[in-house]
Each structure stands twice: as C-alpha cells, then as structure tokens.
Amino acid sequence: MTRQDETGRMEAMSDVGSTVPRRELGRLLRQLREQAGIGLEAAGSDLEWSRAKMYRIEAGQTPVRALDVEQMCRLYGASKDMTEVVTSLAKESKSKGWYHAYGEVIPRWFELYVGLEAAASRIRMYEHALVPGLLQTLEYAAEAVHTRPNVSAEEASKLVELRIERQRLLARRRPAAPTLDVIIEEALLHKSVPGMAGQIDKLIDANDVPNVCLRVLPLNGKLTQVAVSGGFVILDFPTTGARSAEPTTVYNEGLSGALYIDRIEEVRAYAEVWNQLNAQALSVEESRLLMQRVKERHHG
Structure with missing residues (x-):
C-alpha cells in the first residue's frame, strides 16, 4: 500500500x-x-x-x-x-500502491470507485456520519455534496447526478445486481438535515429490495475498532468464466482522497471489524421500527 x-x-x-x-x-x-x-x-x-x-x-x-x-x-x-x-x-x-485524490489522476466523473462498485458482486458498507450514497434521496445527496469545500454549483449538480446514477446498479439485471449489506449508526438518523424524514423513508423501503439489507447500530452499542477505522466499504468480486475472482478490496474515504486496500491481512482486519458490527447491529425488523420512531421525531 x-x-x-x-x-x-x-x-x-x-x-x-x-x-x-x-x-x-x-x-x-x-x-x-x-x-x-x-x-x-x-x-x-x-x-x-x-x-x-x-x-x-x-x-x-x-x-x-x-x-x-x-x-x-x-x-x-x-x-x-x-x-x-x-x-x-x-x-x-x-x-x-496508491492514494487517489479526487480529480487529480482520474476525472471526477469517472472515479475509480464507481467502476469497482459496478463490478462487485457483494458490497458491505459501514457508515457512521452520512447515509451511504447508494441509498440517498436526491434532497439528501444535494445537502451532502455541499459539505465538500470549494464545490461550485455546477460541480455539485454533477456530483448529485453521479450519486443518483450509481443507484441504478441495485436494480440492474445484466450483470446481476450486487448484494448490498449496510450497517449505519443510529446517530446519523438524528441529524437535522433537510428532508431527513423522507430520507429515512427511503432507508426503510431499502429492506424491501431483495438484494439489499440495511441494519442500524444503536446508540447504546459497544465501542469497537471501527472507532479508529471510521466508515468503510468492502467489495467482493465475482468469478467470470475461467477468470479467477478479483481480490476483495476495501475502500476507505477521507477528506482529501480515498484509500484502496487489497492486501489479504489488511482486508482481513476490516472483515473482522465488519463481523463485530454485524453482531451488534439490530435485526432488519428492529432497525425498521427504530427508523420509524426516529422519523416521527423529525416530523414532530
């Protein structure tokens, strides 16, 4: 790396x-x-x-x-x-190895991650601060891109378009849509973001999609290694014909760029963190009930 x-x-x-x-x-x-x-x-x-x-x-x-x-x-x-x-x-x-800063090596409209995401057969996401881009509403996405410094109105519009376009892969037929497993922190649901009630509705509905599973890590959850690692994505890839499956890759986004990891021992460390989060997260039904309660507070 x-x-x-x-x-x-x-x-x-x-x-x-x-x-x-x-x-x-x-x-x-x-x-x-x-x-x-x-x-x-x-x-x-x-x-x-x-x-x-x-x-x-x-x-x-x-x-x-x-x-x-x-x-x-x-x-x-x-x-x-x-x-x-x-x-x-x-x-x-x-x-x-490399550390890719957005817009420097590869044009922003074609970030490397987008290609990897589209090629993956399974995507595991943990988010503690923002709703994952694949599940954002248009309104939430617009608010999220404006958190980036020095983003012009035109750039923000393109970033929102890219984010919404990415969501199409969850419904595609050929190749088969990837399985998306998401764990989010309850805390991000309580943030005062415009249109948050509608965003929570989208998260609730996500579990009705056959290849999507979204669960919530409650506020009373235990402290884990994730406190150090922050949000991350684990991408698994399919075997295509006689080709061997590409190695599992971890994507970890920061303020100035994104880190790509595919060394076995490092990927294993993230997989262990994922297993800890998976054990602590609420069930799908418990997550649904919690999100409904939080949504009512936003309406209130």
Missing part, C-alpha cells in the same frame, strides 16, 4: 502494493475491446502481441506502458476522455 499526497509525492508504505489500478485498467481495456467487436487474438495480432500477453493485461496480472495503452485505445476507437482515464491508470499501475 502506498500513499500519494495532494502534491503527488509518493511514499512507500510496504513492499507489496495495491493491484487495484491495474485490475481496473484491465477491466476497462477488455470492455473497450469488446465494445469495438475485436477478438482477443485479433487485437493481439494487430498490436503484434501474443494472446498470453493480451490476457495478462486484461486480467490485471501485469503493468502496461501508457504508450501501449494509447495504441490500444486507437485500435479500439476509444474516446479522448476514456483514453485519458486508462492512460492515467496505466501510469498508476506501475507504482507499488
């Missing part, structure tokens, strides 16, 4: 870094090739590469030069914006 601060300085934190950028790069390159209707062997032939090399690149098993990525984008007829995205990822994939 490596961290990149806002000036772009890289500080090595371990010998083995995150493979997240490389895996996402491979996924996007495969998607571009398939959209262009070009087979793996045909692409390899045009690029003068072996089929094995093409497979390793698309599987995220090896880094690839930015110049080679540009060549692939020309072959696939990729747009200028998409070429910028994958070229940036190619540069990042050569580092031992």
Whole structure:
C-alpha cells in the first residue's frame, strides 16, 4: 500500500502494493475491446502481441506502458476522455500502491470507485456520519455534496447526478445486481438535515429490495475498532468464466482522497471489524421500527 499526497509525492508504505489500478485498467481495456467487436487474438495480432500477453493485461496480472495503452485505445476507437482515464491508470499501475485524490489522476466523473462498485458482486458498507450514497434521496445527496469545500454549483449538480446514477446498479439485471449489506449508526438518523424524514423513508423501503439489507447500530452499542477505522466499504468480486475472482478490496474515504486496500491481512482486519458490527447491529425488523420512531421525531 502506498500513499500519494495532494502534491503527488509518493511514499512507500510496504513492499507489496495495491493491484487495484491495474485490475481496473484491465477491466476497462477488455470492455473497450469488446465494445469495438475485436477478438482477443485479433487485437493481439494487430498490436503484434501474443494472446498470453493480451490476457495478462486484461486480467490485471501485469503493468502496461501508457504508450501501449494509447495504441490500444486507437485500435479500439476509444474516446479522448476514456483514453485519458486508462492512460492515467496505466501510469498508476506501475507504482507499488496508491492514494487517489479526487480529480487529480482520474476525472471526477469517472472515479475509480464507481467502476469497482459496478463490478462487485457483494458490497458491505459501514457508515457512521452520512447515509451511504447508494441509498440517498436526491434532497439528501444535494445537502451532502455541499459539505465538500470549494464545490461550485455546477460541480455539485454533477456530483448529485453521479450519486443518483450509481443507484441504478441495485436494480440492474445484466450483470446481476450486487448484494448490498449496510450497517449505519443510529446517530446519523438524528441529524437535522433537510428532508431527513423522507430520507429515512427511503432507508426503510431499502429492506424491501431483495438484494439489499440495511441494519442500524444503536446508540447504546459497544465501542469497537471501527472507532479508529471510521466508515468503510468492502467489495467482493465475482468469478467470470475461467477468470479467477478479483481480490476483495476495501475502500476507505477521507477528506482529501480515498484509500484502496487489497492486501489479504489488511482486508482481513476490516472483515473482522465488519463481523463485530454485524453482531451488534439490530435485526432488519428492529432497525425498521427504530427508523420509524426516529422519523416521527423529525416530523414532530
């Protein structure tokens, strides 16, 4: 795992870094090739590469030069914006790990997390401060994006659009929609946010969606490791054909960027925290009753 601060300085934190950028790069390159209707062997032939090399690149098993990525984008007829995205990822994939600050390496409209979220088969979220973006109402989302410093009206509008667009994945049919397991702190339900009663209604209704499970951690819950780690997301990925499942990845958002973790021992630590939260959270029905009580206070 490596961290990149806002000036772009890289500080090595371990010998083995995150493979997240490389895996996402491979996924996007495969998607571009398939959209262009070009087979793996045909692409390899045009690029003068072996089929094995093409497979390793698309599987995220090896880094690839930015110049080679540009060549692939020309072959696939990729747009200028998409070429910028994958070229940036190619540069990042050569580092031992990374700390991605929004809007610096990848354009804000295409944050890496959005792609990982869309590719996941299961998403586990713990939130202590804000309602998760996948479950926000339009009004709540508008309030949430304005908490970011120096956000213009135009940028705020785009961020809200992106947040609402992300929610479509919960109802998609192909590929199958991911399973979403959410645990939220009761405290965030009591915040005086405009439209909070409507937001709580949306959270209550979320449990009626077959692939969504939302539970509440009550105010009298025990203190756990999460007091140190803060909110986080654990993303599990499916096995596609003969490809091995991508490693489970933890996403941890901060004030100036987002941390991506896929080292086994670090992911295991977050999984243990999740198990603690899972044991302490109320049941679905208990959570529903609690949210209804809190909603009535907002109306009162």
